[in-house]
Structure formats: C-alpha cells, structure tokens
Amino acid sequence: MRARWWLGGGAGAVVGGLVAGRGVLSLQARAARAVVGKPLGEDAHRADGLWKKKYGDPIELLILGDSIAAGLGAEDPGATFGAQLAKRLAKKARRSVRLHVAARVGAETSQLRAQLAGLPAGYRPDVAVVVVGGNDVTHRVRVSESRRHLGEAVRTLRERGIPVVVGTCPDLGALSVLQQPLRALAGVSSRQLAAAQREVVTELGGLAVSLADVVGPFFVTRPDEMFAVDRFHPSGAGYRRTAKAVLPSVLVALSLAEELPHGHHGPLTRSG
Numbered sequence: 001m002r003a004r005w006w007l008g009g010g011a012g013a014v015v016g017g018l019v020a021g022r023g024v025l026s027l028q029a030r031a032a033r034a035v036v037g038k039p040l041g042e043d044a045h046r047a048d049g050l051w052k053k054k055y056g057d058p059i060e061l062l063i064l065g066d067s068i069a070a071g072l073g074a075e076d077p078g079a080t081f082g083a084q085l086a087k088r089l090a091k092k093a094r095r096s097v098r099l100h101v102a103a104r105v106g107a108e109t110s111q112l113r114a115q116l117a118g119l120p121a122g123y124r125p126d127v128a129v130v131v132v133g134g135n136d137v138t139h140r141v142r143v144s145e146s147r148r149h150l151g152e153a154v155r156t157l158r159e160r161g162i163p164v165v166v167g168t169c170p171d172l173g174a175l176s177v178l179q180q181p182l183r184a185l186a187g188v189s190s191r192q193l194a195a196a197q198r199e200v201v202t203e204l205g206g207l208a209v210s211l212a213d214v215v216g217p218f219f220v221t222r223p224d225e226m227f228a229v230d231r232f233h234p235s236g237a238g239y240r241r242t243a244k245a246v247l248p249s250v251l252v253a254l255s256l257a258e259e260l261p262h263g264h265h266g267p268l269t270r271s272g
Helices: 010-017 024-036 081-093 109-117 134-138 143-159 182-203 216-221 236-253
Strands: 049-051 059-065 097-101 127-131 164-167 207-209
Touching (some): 059 081, 059 109, 081 236, 109 143, 127 143, 127 236, 134 182, 182 207, 216 236
Parallel strands (some): 059 127, 127 164, 164 207
Antiparallel strands (some): 049 097
C-alpha cells in the first residue's frame, strides 16, 4: 500500500481509482492529496530476523501483503507490524520468532502470488499472516477478482499445511480527512472487500481478523497517536495496537490458544 492505512494509496490513488473526473469528488480527492503528499517515502524498515532470541526454538513467522504488512510509517524496524507481532508472539509462546517479511509497499492482492513465489527455496513458515486490500479498493479492482487472488494465496499455503491468518481490509471510510461523499464511497468499497475476504479465507480453512472492528475504533478516537505523519499509515503506536489485535488469531492458528475474541473469525473447515 502506498500512503494508505484507511485511505489506501493516498488521495492520488483515490483520484485515479474511485472518483476520477467526477466533479466535486475529484476536487475533494485532489485537496486530500495536497495535504498528504509522500512524507514517508515508499520503503518500509526491514525487520526480518530473529526476535526474542533468548527463548530459543524459533517459530517461523511469514508476513505477506501491502504497506501495512510491511510496516510503512513505523519509526524503526522494531516498531513495524511484523516486529511488533513477532515480539508479542514470542512472549506468549516463550519461544523466539524468526520473522520473514515478504510484503511490499504498493502491493495489490494479485501480487501475493509473486510474494509466495519469491520465498527462499525450502522455506516453510509455521504461520503466515496476510494484510492486504487497500490498493485493490483505490485501484478499482473488482471484489470478485480480489477474492479470487486471495483465495489462490490462502489455498496455496493451506495445501502446504501452513496456517493462515488474514487481516481484512480496513474501513477506508473512517478516514476523517476525507470529505463526503468521497469518504462514504471509500467506506462502502472497503467494507465490501473485507466481507469477501473474510468469507473466502474462512471457507479455505484460514482465520480472518476484521481490522475495522478490532482496531479501527482506536484510529478514529486517537488519530494523533495512531497515525504516522502522513495521517494514513499507522505510527509505531498504531502498529503495536494492530499487532495486539491480530495476535489472538495467530495463537489459535498455532494451537497455542483456543478462544477467539470479537472480530476474529475461525475456519469453517479444519482440512489442510
């Protein structure tokens, strides 16, 4: 995802994707783009490596997806989504976590296939976590197409016996910097995609976490703390909150816990 958390690729992507050439909507999107810019650049901190090595017996954690998964907006590698999740998982499991982040800034769901193909030969994670979808919304990718690409990635992982946790598309309509009706349009599209993601993931035996439900309210009520300087991506505090929200499903996926809290959706089938 490029310059996006709730909005996606910033107002520029919205101009090109959701509302190009539509009068007041285009004007609103251009105004938002002028405010946002690209203060974070397009490269996230690399957080790959062994976290909490003192515990030993490492869990292999794979992160796939877009700029949220990659951690764009975090102040340092340890503040990225992957690192925050790895540290929390290590503390709960009392095992170290070896993190591999294949997620890329700007990725759409269709690029999950390439991320999987680019993994090191013989690499087999103990669990894969996917966060993706915002770029599909802002680039006007059909929900059915996004669903198909996500299903292919989840199916590939499950056929290899790898548990999968997917954080569904955030509610882009929660971004207060957007004026109406642009904000409402972005919200409808993102919620439709999130519902489709949850459906296909759970059908294929994965776990889905509704980010709009489990972490969205914190970004709405505490935006100065949760957002990075671009006002779209999470800050380190935002990634800490997001990692904490995703962790329960990761623990269940690894058979380290049994109960799923509100906003977490278990698989409809346990078959691999």
